[in-house]
Amino acid sequence: MDMELTTMKTHSITSILLLFSVLFTTGCDRCREVPCDTADCSPAATPFELEIPPFFPPMDIPEDNPLTVEGIELGRLLFWEKQLSADGSMSCGSCHLPESSFSDPNPYSTGITGATGIRNAMAIINIGWAPSFFWDGRALTLEEQILEPVEHPDEMALEWTQAVARLQATESAAQSDVNYPDRFEVAFGDRNITAEGVTKAIAQFLRTMVSADSKFDQWRRGETVLTDDEFAGYEIFLREGGDPETTPGGQFGGDCFHCHSEAGLQFSDYLFRNNGLDSTFTADAGHAIVSGNPLDSGRFKTPTLRNIALTGPYMHDGRFQSLEEVIDHYNSGGVPSATIDPFMKYTTGGLALSPVQKSQLIAFLHTLTDTSFVQNPHFQDPH
Numbered sequence: 001m002d003m004e005l006t007t008m009k010t011h012s013i014t015s016i017l018l019l020f021s022v023l024f025t026t027g028c029d030r031c032r033e034v035p036c037d038t039a040d041c042s043p044a045a046t047p048f049e050l051e052i053p054p055f056f057p058p059m060d061i062p063e064d065n066p067l068t069v070e071g072i073e074l075g076r077l078l079f080w081e082k083q084l085s086a087d088g089s090m091s092c093g094s095c096h097l098p099e100s101s102f103s104d105p106n107p108y109s110t111g112i113t114g115a116t117g118i119r120n121a122m123a124i125i126n127i128g129w130a131p132s133f134f135w136d137g138r139a140l141t142l143e144e145q146i147l148e149p150v151e152h153p154d155e156m157a158l159e160w161t162q163a164v165a166r167l168q169a170t171e172s173a174a175q176s177d178v179n180y181p182d183r184f185e186v187a188f189g190d191r192n193i194t195a196e197g198v199t200k201a202i203a204q205f206l207r208t209m210v211s212a213d214s215k216f217d218q219w220r221r222g223e224t225v226l227t228d229d230e231f232a233g234y235e236i237f238l239r240e241g242g243d244p245e246t247t248p249g250g251q252f253g254g255d256c257f258h259c260h261s262e263a264g265l266q267f268s269d270y271l272f273r274n275n276g277l278d279s280t281f282t283a284d285a286g287h288a289i290v291s292g293n294p295l296d297s298g299r300f301k302t303p304t305l306r307n308i309a310l311t312g313p314y315m316h317d318g319r320f321q322s323l324e325e326v327i328d329h330y331n332s333g334g335v336p337s338a339t340i341d342p343f344m345k346y347t348t349g350g351l352a353l354s355p356v357q358k359s360q361l362i363a364f365l366h367t368l369t370d371t372s373f374v375q376n377p378h379f380q381d382p383h
Helices: 014-023 069-079 142-151 160-169 180-188 195-207 215-220 228-238 323-332 355-366
Strands: 030-033 048-051
Touching: 069 180, 069 195, 142 160, 142 195, 160 180, 160 195, 180 195, 228 355, 323 355
Parallel strands: none
Antiparallel strands: 030 048
16 A cells, blocks of 8 residues: 655665665655564664554554565565466466555456455555454464465465475576575575565565555645535545434434544454345355354455545455445445344435435545555566
8 A cells, every 4th residue: 555655764875775765765654774673684684664654553563574675675576476376377466456456356366277266355455454364354464364375276376385495496597587595585584485484575565555645645634625525425424324213313424434434544443244235144154254153144354445446346255346336235224134233224224325425425435545555666566
């Protein structure tokens, strides 16, 4: 996400300064030199920490995987490395496209064998603040999440032992554009490549993908103004849903703020909710698969609304193609089930938004688009 790191403390070595300026020249986050005091930080690497954008909460960086300039650049190379797939045709970036805010514009991603998954690829945006990963929350760390796609038979389908062997072999491969043992030695102090080292590097890169320069962010910083429709949509976003004559506390609002809270500017509470898509969940039970609790059936992680205009199709299974369809779903009140979220208005006729209000709400959602993030050259394929 539009991680833009601009201001650094002066470093005495000119080459390091140049490396910083190449990697981080855009401006919402900043990096500065910090002590390297963990065994996972190579003495040859250049540590830095992110300066959190205005109104954002602190990011929890694991102590055993501190951010370094060299580690982040290695992670970017690996994120786009197609040799991490069995036939050398796919990288992580193949299912997380920049123009789609690093998500997949298809309902389901297609792996190297032609097999498709059962869920839409979630957008990579501000995920350094997420407490769990995947729609069902089965991974609790970013490093853990990165392990799965490489070996998954319907995705990149490559055993990790083979993956690290390929990377190790680039030391003597004339046709390789990257000498990975050299890169790992600088980033982690060890030329021996491991799956753990690969996931740590990619996780470092992903944590720097911070988006904080949408029109809404600029408005919050006092740098621009919202149009009348955008501001009206913002007010709808913050109001309770439903007709007050039929819904206790109803305010003719969108009820969006309950699950997509503006707090911390993440626009997600990262909780697992059943938003009324289905009445039964035999095809995909969601978080219940992880928790084993039937009360979690049909509950999926709340996605962020940042760059939502770019990340369609929508929902865990990509069933809605447009924001208009999404708004119509919530306006209907949703499909009743045993675990439907109490904030859904399925018992009282839905949200009762008028066509004008729906249009205004969509106008607001477009203010969460951060084009500088998706166009940031430092997140693109470096190979």
